[in-house]
Amino acid sequence: MKVAQRSDYTFKYNLKLGRHGWLRLTPAYSVKLVTEIIENIPQNSFILDPFSGTATTGLVASEHGLSAHCFDINPFLIWFGNAKCRNYSTNELKNLKLGVGKSMVEWKKIVNENNWLPDIYNISRWWCQHTQKILAALRQAFVNQFGEPKEDNLSSLAWIGFCRLVIETSSAAFNHVSMSFRDKITTFEIEQVESLYQDIINRIVHSAREELSGSGSVHFVDSREVVSINDVEYSHVVTSPPYPNRISYIRELRPYMYWMKFLDTALFAGELDWQAIGGTWGVATSRLKYWEPHEVKLPESLKLVVAQILEKKENNTLLMSNYVWKYFHDMYLHLHSLRSSLKKGAVLYYIVGNSSFYGVQVPTEKILEDSLKSLGFTNIGNKVVRKRNSKKELFEYCVYGTWNSKL
Template identity: 40%
Template sequence: MLPDRSQTQQRADLTFRGNVHSGRHGWLRLTTAYSLTLARERMAHLAPGSSVLEPFAGSGTTPLVAEEMGLHCQAREINPFLVWFTNAKLDYYSPQTRSEAQQAASQVLSQASACEKADIPFWTPPIHHIERWWDPVTLKALAALKSFINIHSGQVRNLLDVAFCRVMMGTSNVVFNHQSMSLKKLEADTDQPAFELPANTYQDVLTRFQLEFGEVVTTLAEPLRLTASVHQGDSKTPFDAFEPADMVLTSPPYCNRMSYIRELRPYMYWLGFLTSGEQASDLDWKSTGGTWGKASTRLRGWSPSISPDYQSDDSQDGTPVPTPAELEASLPIASELAAALENIEKGKSGDILAPYVHKYFLDMWQHFLMIDPVLKAGGDMCYVIGNSTFSGTEVPTHRWYAQMMEALGYTNIHIDTLRKRNSNKALYEFAVCAHKPSAA
């Protein structure tokens, strides 16, 4: 019998909205992030000094909250921009560094202002149809700011870049009225926007940079302990270099084809982490649940037995990485997954969606096999995840995670319904939690 979720609320305070006005947590908007409130609730039982492992770090909510709670946190993230961003959030900025950054910001503003009337070919990122993102005046101001920011380095550069990211996204033609980021619509058969572009003057953009930088600096007053760190890597590979953890707390990508690379590409292009669409597609293909760009095309006809690039090419000594055949043979949810895939194949875009769902759960099963050895006996894991639907077929990710945990010998497995999601009346967010028994 299915649980009654009729009274479940949307609980915006458990989403990224709960972080907006909360110091460093609010530096940038990442829609898929959960809130510091949720992280605190899930780590509240841990003793000071306990070790937390976050394998899908995202924008760093878990390690930052762990720092604030006196916990030690190790984290992994495959996206190089998010690795940079989270480590910048976790850093300590001395009074001298803050003073130097303020002087640098003033210098950047002065230099950019002096170029307002000049015809200087500042660099702009190779974003496809960049004119749909920013009007010419705004783009010129952003390019000038970034050119002079790039003169600086180290922590000063990091703070300037965070402020720039806030301005860059805040002056764009992006809307967030859906689950994912999108551009405002264009007139049919033209490249002209079907809306009034933001009336930014050149000086408006510079003033906004000054304000955003000021807000970023105010969040630095409370120093951190510098015990948390984020390492770049694929969470389908071994965690042999990580210290044993008392708890795993994370929110993996959902099984809903939402691409984190797509969501973050403006940041990644402007800061030099991406230089082409092909590079973005390759990174998305390596990511769990990624299908943006050419990654979608690669799913047609996909199966683990014919895809040598299915597994990460990051080889490590220690924990053995199973072959695709071994993953298939050991998958605890194989029969339920096969039935769901059969239904999904019959629906719209089934030739892409069925392989996508198949690959997603093999990726996650491989992840659970890799992370199990680094969680201490007696430790806990908690995965914040949502269910999905494809052509009317539910993909109960929360239940299947629980079955994977059970197959690994975990006990006290329970699924807490956290909130109703905005996108569909059948979709919810859950915390799937389990305990790793102590050694006999």
């Protein structure tokens, strides 16, 4: 059977969809895909997304009048997801615009001062010094007006606009699956930045007006140890966990996280990625070499793949086999702990991708199905969603299962 690449089943579909398009994250999944799942979920359901990212599930659920709890370990994504899923009154949005207007006036007065700049490695690769100065002054004007970014605050919209500005004035290019840099860095003048920001904030405010009839919230929870918020028993899990493909969320989120003070050193970026399933940034990679699994009963299909990678005569086979091992080990811990937060009959939908190391196929869908089976889930299966790129063997799947047992 021929499987299509379906860009409508990727983050690209979301970019022009109001709140969903506020900031891009390449590993975000498609609103269309989530909607197709959520449309079939009854109104009184409670959805869990244990790997929230940009809160696509939380927002689609809220837009459809459903309730959702979402988890993540990245503080920036938690803050951002909550801002995306919040309702904003007309009065609040009016006040926001007033605050932004005042900041714009102050901004021009302080542009030549020595304002704070983030300690991003090789910052001049992202913005020239002139643009850095303009952005730093705008940031300071926002801090003076609203304070630093905080949870559940109207000013989040101004800050999200700032994040968008930061990326649009940078030399980051998104022509590939992951981010790269353009050779030429554009210099922006203050008038250009002002009109760009005005345009961004107008679009954000416009989409923030749309009222959400359901409720979605994002919480700091490590999904290897799931807890239920307010003792909710979840009836559905709709999620897209990391894939075992060594893509690090920190890489793409770095500019936002540094400018918003959610990240201040490369060391902390590595620490955060060590907590992330499939994380591979900085210290996370060096720790992998010495990592040893807990005593858990992992599927034979995983052991086979790990052995095949180890057999390859390449420099990093031990590291890569440990990477794959730890990924499925952490996913197993996740599924194991998830069970106590599920309602009887709860249905799971996991959008995952397979991968390949030194030509060895990692059948993510099969290994997750085997893990679900060994943990007592039933009605397990998978459906191919799309082909991931021109490489024939990379696909995205929806792995599903049902929780019908008692622990």
